[in-house]
Amino acid sequence: MRLLLIEDNERLAAAVAEHLKAAGFAVDRVGLAAEAPAALAAARYDAVVLDLGLPDGDGMKILESARSRGDGTPILILTARDGLEDRISGLNAGADDYLLKPFAMGELVARLKALLRRPGAALGSMLEAGNLSLDTVNRAVEVAGRPLLLGRRELALLELLLRRAGRVVAKGALEEGLYGFDEPASANSVETQMSRLRKKLEAAGVTVAIHTVRGVGYLLTERRPTS
Amino acid sequence: MSGQATSLQQRLAWRLGLLFLVIFIAASLMLFFRYRSDEDELAADRLLQFIREVTAGLVVGPGGHLRVDLPPDHEPFEFVVRDTNGAVLVSSSPGAEAHTTDGPDAPGSGTNGQDAAPPQQTLTGAFARVETTAGPVMVEVAEAESANSEEMRRAGQESLEDVVPILVPFILAALVIGVYTIRKSLAPLAAVARQAAAITPSETHHRLTQKGLPRELEPLVAAVNGALDRLDEGFRRQREFTADAAHELRTPLAILGAHLENLGDGGAAATLREDVARMGRLVGQLLSVAQLEALAVAPDEAADLQALARDVAESMAPLAVQQGKEIAVVGVDAPIRVHGNGESLRQAIRNLAENAVQHTPEGTSVEIEVTAEPAVHVRDHGPGVPAEMRERVTQRFWRADRSNGDGAGLGLAIVKRIADAHGGRFEIDDAPGGGARFTLRLPREHGSP
Numbered sequence: 001m002r003l004l005l006i007e008d009n010e011r012l013a014a015a016v017a018e019h020l021k022a023a024g025f026a027v028d029r030v031g032l033a034a035e036a037p038a039a040l041a042a043a044r045y046d047a048v049v050l051d052l053g054l055p056d057g058d059g060m061k062i063l064e065s066a067r068s069r070g071d072g073t074p075i076l077i078l079t080a081r082d083g084l085e086d087r088i089s090g091l092n093a094g095a096d097d098y099l100l101k102p103f104a105m106g107e108l109v110a111r112l113k114a115l116l117r118r119p120g121a122a123l124g125s126m127l128e129a130g131n132l133s134l135d136t137v138n139r140a141v142e143v144a145g146r147p148l149l150l151g152r153r154e155l156a157l158l159e160l161l162l163r164r165a166g167r168v169v170a171k172g173a174l175e176e177g178l179y180g181f182d183e184p185a186s187a188n189s190v191e192t193q194m195s196r197l198r199k200k201l202e203a204a205g206v207t208v209a210i211h212t213v214r215g216v217g218y219l220l221t222e223r224r225p226t227s
Numbered sequence: 228m229s230g231q232a233t234s235l236q237q238r239l240a241w242r243l244g245l246l247f248l249v250i251f252i253a254a255s256l257m258l259f260f261r262y263r264s265d266e267d268e269l270a271a272d273r274l275l276q277f278i279r280e281v282t283a284g285l286v287v288g289p290g291g292h293l294r295v296d297l298p299p300d301h302e303p304f305e306f307v308v309r310d311t312n313g314a315v316l317v318s319s320s321p322g323a324e325a326h327t328t329d330g331p332d333a334p335g336s337g338t339n340g341q342d343a344a345p346p347q348q349t350l351t352g353a354f355a356r357v358e359t360t361a362g363p364v365m366v367e368v369a370e371a372e373s374a375n376s377e378e379m380r381r382a383g384q385e386s387l388e389d390v391v392p393i394l395v396p397f398i399l400a401a402l403v404i405g406v407y408t409i410r411k412s413l414a415p416l417a418a419v420a421r422q423a424a425a426i427t428p429s430e431t432h433h434r435l436t437q438k439g440l441p442r443e444l445e446p447l448v449a450a451v452n453g454a455l456d457r458l459d460e461g462f463r464r465q466r467e468f469t470a471d472a473a474h475e476l477r478t479p480l481a482i483l484g485a486h487l488e489n490l491g492d493g494g495a496a497a498t499l500r501e502d503v504a505r506m507g508r509l510v511g512q513l514l515s516v517a518q519l520e521a522l523a524v525a526p527d528e529a530a531d532l533q534a535l536a537r538d539v540a541e542s543m544a545p546l547a548v549q550q551g552k553e554i555a556v557v558g559v560d561a562p563i564r565v566h567g568n569g570e571s572l573r574q575a576i577r578n579l580a581e582n583a584v585q586h587t588p589e590g591t592s593v594e595i596e597v598t599a600e601p602a603v604h605v606r607d608h609g610p611g612v613p614a615e616m617r618e619r620v621t622q623r624f625w626r627a628d629r630s631n632g633d634g635a636g637l638g639l640a641i642v643k644r645i646a647d648a649h650g651g652r653f654e655i656d657d658a659p660g661g662g663a664r665f666t667l668r669l670p671r672e673h674g675s676p
């Protein structure tokens with residue numbers, strides 16, 4: 001996985017790059033807005049981490065010009081601005097995610113992985129969490145290398161949860177994911193499917209857990225090693 | 228302000244009253260004296276009349292004795308008739324000669340100066356030399372004793388009778404008009420005072436209206452507005468400074484955090500990472516406070532509390548799960564519309580949820596309940612907030628346990644501020660079954676039932 005980090009603060013860039021490398025990414029760094037187009041043209045990046053406050057120009061311009069060229073590379077914005085308008089304009093201009101300084105490195109890595117798992121992105125075909133992996137092309141699930149048989153609806157739910165691992169997936173989004181299946185509504189309910197999915201995963205000894213956030217949705221996380 | 232406050236109305240009323248009193252007295256005196264001079268002429272005529280009456284009534288009796296026969300209904304007056312030597316021949320009453328003073332000595336009296344009696348100064352009168360069959364005599368007449376004071380009284384009364392019906396209604400009308408004009412002109416001041424009273428550090432953009440004010444008051448209002456402009460500018464700079472400082476702190480904090488994370492999971496690094504996270508939250512809260520100072524909810528702003536609560540639970544859930552806790556949205560599953568600013572309400576609910584997740588013990592859950600009131604309740608299963616501390620926890624930088632602080636000192640103060648800016652209420656009480664319950668009550672969306 002190759003990332004471009006556009007960040008003018010040398011010390012922050014070095015620390016972030018070091019951490020991303022440790023997390024398994026290859027990282028290229030530029031410190032000026034002027035250098036960004038050349039870097040983006042020179043190599044194919046799987047994702048861009050962009051600081052909005054650059055000394056020679058607004059990072060937002062880089063974002064806009066990349067999007068206007070039809071460059072769909074996932075872009076995650078880093079910023080010290082946290083006004084609602086900044087966030088909205090960043091996302092409207094085509095940013096895929098938004099992280100406010102100061103941020104935890106774990107959060108940055110998790111967000112990047114989530115971006116890379118999106119359909120069409122680098123990790124689009126293979127979703128992994130803990131000892132669980134889901135091949136979205138072949139519709140196959142493995143737990144610790146052993147195949148696990150899941151129903152189509154269970155697999156659809158698991159895919160939605162894995163694509164946003166570590167974050168809550170709204171119940172409405174899961175319902176929409178199941179909508180196309182030609183099943184009676186009761187058997188098709190998210191609760192029913194989720195309960196079956198959990199049982200099968202538990203039985204297979206997965207190291208992930210699906211948490212219910214009552215009134216909101218579901219959340220898939222890796223189990224804490226201690227518990 | 229110095230000295231005692233004075234009322235413009237009162238002052239005007241007093242001064243106009245005084246002025247009218249002076250005019251009243253002056254006019255009365257003027258009329259009084261005019262009547263007096265008229266009276267003098269009349270009195271002179273009367274005296275001549277008296278002389279004619281006495282003269283006509285003079286009868287020389289047998290032996291040369293004089294007597295005076297007056298008409299029975301004559302006006303009361305005194306007279307004395309003397310011979311050319313000044314000896315009294317006949318008089319209206321025994322003391323009458325005392326009244327007719329100037330007779331013998333007055334110019335034209337025609338006396339020969341042989342009268343030894345000293346002239347007596349009493350009342351004004353008149354005299355005349357009259358030829359009778361018994362020789363020339365002096366007829367002296369004077370007003371009856373009571374007539375002079377009667378004349379004064381009449382002059383005073385007549386002048387008052389003329390002045391009072393004109394002046395008194397005029398004075399009353401002028402007073403009423405003066406007081407009414409002042410009251411009417413100053414009425415807009417009450418509205419201006421209400422506007423001024425509504426100005427708080429978070430609403431420094433308001434200005435006093437000059438519409439409808441008398442021109443004399445415009446400089447004052449303009450000066451106050453000018454002062455407000457400068458204060459507003461000062462407040463704005465203060466807010467900007469806080470916001471800028473918070474922004475500037477973020478990058479160094481991010482660097483610090485990144486280095487700490489690269490140190491691995493050693494004991495010290497983990498603690499320091501928590502510290503940095505805490506500082507990061509505090510910086511965020513400082514920024515929020517700076518932004519909230521300027522928060523003004525537009526009349527047409529509306530938000531859905533239910534959606535906001537779900538949003539907050541969604542973003543807080545990973546943290547809660549990581550700490551072995553749960554977060555849930557309970558209650559009605561329908562939009563609850565309120566009049567308010569969505570972003571700041573989200574922040575208020577988020578602060579409440581963060582606070583609750585922090586205080587609820589592992590293995591328990593935090594519940595966010597949205598009710599149709601409309602209100603949001605956030606409850607935890609922690610130790611609760613003792614009644615005597617409830618007021619204090621909404622004050623800035625105050626924390627229940629400073630030794631175990633996590634930088635959330637501003638969280639509840641921010642919620643209070645947001646509630647105030649919305650005209651809502653923020654309450655803390657005990658949840659049924661233990662734990663704390665935080666309630667944010669908000670006004671309904673305009674136009675909704």
